[in-house]
Amino acid sequence: MKVVVTGAAGMVGSNIVHGLNAIGIDDVIAVDDLTDGQKYRNLNGAQISDYFDKSDFYHRFARGEFGKVDAVFHDGACSDTMEHNGRFMLDNNYRNSKDLLDACQLQGTRLLYASSAATYGGSASFREEPEFEQPLNVYGYSKLLFDNVVRRMLPSATSQVVGFRYFNVYGPREQHKARMASVAFHHFNQFRDTGKVRLFGEYGGYAPGEQSRDFVFVNDVVAVNLWFLEHPDQRGIFNLGTGRAQPFNDVAVSTVNAVRALRGEAALPINDLIAQGLLEYIAFPEALKGKYQCFTQADLTQLRSTGCDHRFADVATGIASYVTWLAAQPAA
Secondary structure, X not given: OOEEEEOOOOHHHHHHHHHHHHOOOOOEEEEEOOOOHHHHHHHOOOOOOEEEEHHHHHHHHHOOOOOOOOEEEXXXXXXXXXXXXXXXXXXXXXXXXXXXXXXXXXXXXXXXXXXXXXXXXXXXXXXXXXXXXXXXXXXXXXXXXXXXXXXXXXXXXXXXXXXXXEOEEEOOOOHHHHHHOOHHHHHHHHHHHHOOEEEEOOEOOEOOOOOEEOEEEHHHHHHHHHHHHOOOOOOEEEEEOOOOOEEHHHHHXXXXXXXXXXXXXXXXXXXXXXXXXXXXXXXXXXXXXXXOOOXXXXXXHHHHHOOOOOOOOOHHHHHHXXXXXXXXXXXX
């Protein structure tokens, strides 16, 4: 099987490459932009058959220069939710995706792509239906625009097309994402460097640290992607989260206690972490007011209807695994 992974040196993309290798698929064409050369580290140890810069790949793929490609995992995009340049965002996240979709359909290539829970924005419900889609930024809009193209063409699709609305993904190989890296990543580094972690205070009717998200471990994201690779008859747009919202406080407590466990120290409840100054709250940033999802929780009804019964890690389990991985990484 010949597979392409765009965004192959990114967080989700690189984990998908390693996941493909783990099931015996080594004919993997990696596509990315390595202007940030340190991203190469995410592909260390991976088996790939070729690499192309994104500026070179899309038009060559459209011309059929790579021969028969069985599937494309399209995880290359601008994922910075604070990027306000709409022209840049739509060119990267919408136009590239639309052109890739057209080329895949012409060549009979399956397309499994990254959408986002940002398509829901300020909605109180998270079902894959238009009435719940209210993006709060141009990033979410760019993802929704492409999802709507996919919806219109699905009835006549000649090969599998699957969109995954990723919720809050965390896990290995996200260090290059800087401010867009997960809260777990930032908490690990804060605790290592300063001996404490910080969370946003009260906002949106939520007590300090109680704003909640559906935090999903990247290993689970990979597992669901690979399940759909093995089930080419399934197509559509699906939420990819755990189906359970957990507060940011849970992330902080799990991260601190996972680090303490590695040091041979006992776990502490949240009240003790606060009392000892290991967890503190800061004022909610003005720049995020009105643009922030205080609660997300994937509705997994459609995902489960396909027969995908993957069981997702909760925050404590996923973060314990992640912290162990982070602690084993060499200094940058």
